[in-house]
Amino acid sequence: METISSIDPGKIYIENIRNFLKVSSHKALTFCEMAVTQNVFERRIGIVCPNDGRVIEEYENENQIPETITCHICELEDREPNTFKTSKVKTIVFYKLKT
Numbered sequence: 001m002e003t004i005s006s007i008d009p010g011k012i013y014i015e016n017i018r019n020f021l022k023v024s025s026h027k028a029l030t031f032c033e034m035a036v037t038q039n040v041f042e043r044r045i046g047i048v049c050p051n052d053g054r055v056i057e058e059y060e061n062e063n064q065i066p067e068t069i070t071c072h073i074c075e076l077e078d079r080e081p082n083t084f085k086t087s088k089v090k091t092i093v094f095y096k097l098k099t
């Protein structure tokens with residue numbers, strides 16, 4: 001059974017909330033957005049590296065996302081390409097517990 005303590009408070013995905021509350025994705029999203037309105041959660045947009053699925057960088061809103069992004073993990077491991085157009089890669093919305 002998934003408990004709230006098994007969730008990383010710095011990276012709360014809608015999927016985590018959905019599993020935890022045993023609700024639909026839509027309800028989980030509503031729950032998260034409500035938590036943002038109530039200052040419990042902060043919303044983040046993560047840029048996902050197409051090579052390794054890692055969140056390269058996180059932003060507070062769409063306007064902060066640069067045109068291109070480099071995955072330094074891929075760069076270190078000489079994986080090519082390691083610089084991507086952010087419009088072409090996957091983004092993921094997650095939440096952080098406000099401290």
Ligand SMILES: [Zn+2]
Pocket residue numbers: 049050051052053054071072073074
């Ligand atoms: Zn990478």
